[in-house]
Amino acid sequence: MSVLDVAHSVVHDYPGGAEALAVRLGMAASTLRSQVNPNIPTHVLGLLSAVRISQLSGDFRMLFSFASECGFVCMPCDGSISEVSPLMGLSSLMEAHGDVGVQVASALADGRISASEMDAIEDAIAANVTRLHSLAGALRAARRRGVCHAPA
Structure with a gap:
């Protein structure tokens, strides 16, 4: 349309x-x-x-x-994650990253990718990208609050 x-x-x-x-x-x-x-x-x-x-x-x-x-996609940024710690944001990102791997591995298991499997992969990738942006928001919020952690 x-x-x-x-x-x-x-x-x-x-x-x-x-x-x-x-x-x-x-x-x-x-x-x-x-x-x-x-x-x-x-x-x-x-x-x-x-x-x-x-x-x-x-x-x-x-x-x-x-x-x-214009040949682009856009997605909402989940601003709620900036209210939690950057560590929780990172954990959420890793979970989403794992979901991408699970979807890709599952789709490739039979040697072909169905339309529904491709949709699931794209949804997982979109969630991963959204969480990347959310992690950036959490880190910006922590920086504004002056939160810092000593190096390990």
Whole structure:
């Protein structure tokens, strides 16, 4: 689905539709409807408005569609891990890394990788990457708190 179609869906899927979302954005509902209508090329949704819609709605399909159209993927960063120690973050990362190995080994056991096995591998890799970013967040938070450990 194109990013324009996704923007249309996000706005119209919002509880109360374009009318309710337009109020929160401080614009006329007719303007918002026109901006996300893929059949009206003269009215376009601005980038800052798209970001605000994503934030207000909690619906990030536009972000994922934009990334996909550009050949990228994006994933949420799990900010909750920054509230725990870096050691727990590292432990969580190692667990996710092990899950990647388990999924790959399991998929290769019969000499072929099925579609569902590939999905499981990609999910495990995504979790691993997310935990890498989470570990970085935990380390940044520890640094801000002045936490340090003596070298072993």
